[in-house]
Amino acid sequence: MNLIALHGAPGVGKLTVARELQALTSYRLFHNHLAMELGFALFPPQSMAFRELRERIWLDALGTAANEGLGGVIFTLVFEPTLLPGFYERLVSTVEVSGGSVHPFELRCSPEENARRVVQPDRRAFSKESNPEFLLSAREAGAYDPPAISENTIIDTTHLTAAETAQRILEALNATMR
DSSP states (O other): OEEEEEEOSTTSSHHHHHHHHHHHSSOEEEOTHHHHHHHHHHSOTTSHHHHHHHHHHHHHHHHHHHHTTOSEEEEEEOOOTTSOTTHHHHHHHHHHTTTOEEEEEEEEOOHHHHHHHTTOGGGGGTTOOOOHHHHHHHHHTTTTOOOOOTTOEEEEOTTOOHHHHHHHHHHHHHHHTO
16 A cells, blocks of 8 residues: 655645545545544543544554555644654554555645635634644744654645645655656
């Protein structure tokens, strides 16, 4: 299984791009908030119970997908302070144990564009960050900085449509799989 891991700060376009990628491929989409909403229903988001449950759901779901031989999955996530240390390494191990591979892509955009996007009404469908002042201060403090990922590809989405971003991801993915 190929796992496309789209990560970046809230509001950079991960889910929008993931939907475009899904339309261009036969990959399944596993949006991170599917697990988070379940956790929010039971526990406070800063609690260890929430953090552990969210990770178990993510890893169990993606591990099962890899074991079942799905061709590909698109996974969205934010590297934020409540992630348990070493999550990315556990994600890679979970997928690779079944012969799969993880392809991380970090989406970024300018702070101004990020502030514009984070207030979009569609973000309210899930419990997504929608306060531009909080987002910008958290970004400046490094709250969404990913761990060092050697194979990470960074794409600035400030002036790209979701379709253009998805196309760049597919081109990069095809280049690494040759």
